[in-house]
Amino acid sequence: MYPAxxxxxxxxxxxxxxxxxxQNPGDAKLLAxxxxxxxxxxLRLATPAxxxxxxxxxxxxxxxxxxxxxxxxxxxSYRELQRSPRTLSLLPGLADTLEVIADQQVRARGTVxxxxxxxxxxxxxxxxxxxxxxxxxxxxxxGERVVALGDxxxxxxxxxxxxxDVLTAVDVPLPPPSTGAAYEKFEQPASHLALCGVAAALAxxxxxxxxxxxxxxxxSATPRRLTTVEDALLxxxxxxxxLDEIAALAPxxxxxxxxxxxxxxxxxxxxxxxxxxxxxxxxxxxxxxxTE
Amino acid sequence: xxxxxxxxxxxxLEVNGRSEVRTVPARTLLVHFLRENLGLTGTHVGCDxxxxxxxxxxxxxxxxxxxxxxxxxxxxSTVRTIEDASAxxxxxxxxxxxxxxxxxxxxxxxxxxxxxxxxxxxxxxNPRPTDDEIRHGIDGxxxxxxxxxxxxxxxxxxxxxxxxxxxxx
Numbered sequence: 001m002y003p004a005x006x007x008x009x010x011x012x013x014x015x016x017x018x019x020x021x022x023q024n025p026g027d028a029k030l031l032a033x034x035x036x037x038x039x040x041x042x043l044r045l046a047t048p049a050x051x052x053x054x055x056x057x058x059x060x061x062x063x064x065x066x067x068x069x070x071x072x073x074x075x076x077s078y079r080e081l082q083r084s085p086r087t088l089s090l091l092p093g094l095a096d097t098l099e100v101i102a103d104q105q106v107r108a109r110g111t112v113x114x115x116x117x118x119x120x121x122x123x124x125x126x127x128x129x130x131x132x133x134x135x136x137x138x139x140x141x142x143g144e145r146v147v148a149l150g151d152x153x154x155x156x157x158x159x160x161x162x163x164x165d166v167l168t169a170v171d172v173p174l175p176p177p178s179t180g181a182a183y184e185k186f187e188q189p190a191s192h193l194a195l196c197g198v199a200a201a202l203a204x205x206x207x208x209x210x211x212x213x214x215x216x217x218x219x220s221a222t223p224r225r226l227t228t229v230e231d232a233l234l235x236x237x238x239x240x241x242x243l244d245e246i247a248a249l250a251p252x253x254x255x256x257x258x259x260x261x262x263x264x265x266x267x268x269x270x271x272x273x274x275x276x277x278x279x280x281x282x283x284x285x286x287x288x289x290x291t292e
Numbered sequence: 293x294x295x296x297x298x299x300x301x302x303x304x305l306e307v308n309g310r311s312e313v314r315t316v317p318a319r320t321l322l323v324h325f326l327r328e329n330l331g332l333t334g335t336h337v338g339c340d341x342x343x344x345x346x347x348x349x350x351x352x353x354x355x356x357x358x359x360x361x362x363x364x365x366x367x368x369s370t371v372r373t374i375e376d377a378s379a380x381x382x383x384x385x386x387x388x389x390x391x392x393x394x395x396x397x398x399x400x401x402x403x404x405x406x407x408x409x410x411x412x413x414x415x416x417x418n419p420r421p422t423d424d425e426i427r428h429g430i431d432g433x434x435x436x437x438x439x440x441x442x443x444x445x446x447x448x449x450x451x452x453x454x455x456x457x458x459x460x461x
Contacts, residue, residue: 041319
């Protein structure tokens with residue numbers, strides 16, 4: 001399969017990217033790793049007249065320790081993150097999540113910025129990034145803005161990005177000390193995309209949950225936090241039976257997708273199971289000890 | 293589409309140690325560039341949807357799916373295909389290919405070039421994988437003949453045979 005015809009440019013800086021976007025208003029699309037965009041173009045689901053390849057913009061590569069956490073450049077590949085022990089040690093749950101994204105070849109090309117900008121409701125990374133309170137940094141000719149990831153994702157394959165915006169990095173604050181996090185996923189076996197993925201981040205003190213973030217992907221039109229679950233967790237006893245009880249709330253208020261991959265009822269069921277498993281594993285990593 | 297807009301690109305890259313320069317439509321995928329422009333037909337097109345891994349090649353030393361990379365994206369890079377896998381051996385097979393031979397890790401052979409390059413990547417990253425790690429490592433490659441058992445056995449045998457000769461990235 002061939003994509004429809006397009007022109008291609010690979011500017012050598014972020015400035016060059018803005019120039020290319022300005023010269024082709026409305027019909028240029030940004031290309032990062034291409035692991036989602038190129039398949040869509042081959043199926044003619046996307047037919048941009050021009051691709052502006054970000055690969056030459058060195059400003060978009062790298063990982064930095066900031067005052068509040070970690071900044072990950074948009075062009076950082078999953079593979080690069082998997083080989084970055086410092087980032088993995090600072091961001092709980094990240095290693096888990098990367099491990100189950102697509103396959104080794106796709107992880108070598110797929111990028112953090114691409115995954116978030118694509119707005120795929122079944123992508124894995126957004127669930128973890130929501131559970132870690134991530135924000136995206138967006139640049140345009142006019143300046144820079146920072147948007148909470150939950151506000152950035154606006155619908156199925158749609159985000160807060162304007163045509164002349166570039167997502168440059170994701171900022172991830174460090175969670176409270178001794179936070180444990182986990183990502184649990186049921187995948188569509190051919191595509192490896194999530195039928196249901198749940199990320200949980202918990203901090204526990206004196207047997208009580210002091211910090212709770214739970215977010216899901218694959219189940220509904222957008223990845224999002226499960227605030228009903230989070231509210232129930234906060235202040236609850238960190239023991240297996242209360243975690244199980246709270247996990248049963250996960251489908252509450254969620255409108256599940258119903259498509260050829262899975263009926264809505266099945267996705268709701270998976271959501272409870274994945275939430276339970278993610279909570280148990282996150283709690284164990286946060287220091288909870290019990291005997292079954 | 294604006295007719296004045298140039299939809300061709302010059303692709304200048306190194307493939308299997310040789311410099312190659314071609315002018316091709318920008319929409320040319322790396323796999324088609326390799327097969328049709330350079331005649332390197334060892335890289336196969338299977339699913340053409342980023343799932344089966346038959347098109348796997350090494351791009352700057354890392355295994356990627358060449359049906360999901362534009363030739364234009366590979367410009368300036370180094371590509372290695374299955375044709376070059378045994379280049380460091382004396383006209384024979386490299387240790388992964390040898391292990392596939394010994395363990396009967398192929399039947400029709402269509403997936404094999406991609407499987408061999410996926411296993412080489414796996415072993416560069418993890419020289420002593422468990423069987424579970426092998427299965428996870430090659431889950432971007434589909435085989436419709438073997439049931440995978442002998443492919444896993446081949447990967448295990450290749451791991452036991454010692455470090456890969458391939459360059460690390």
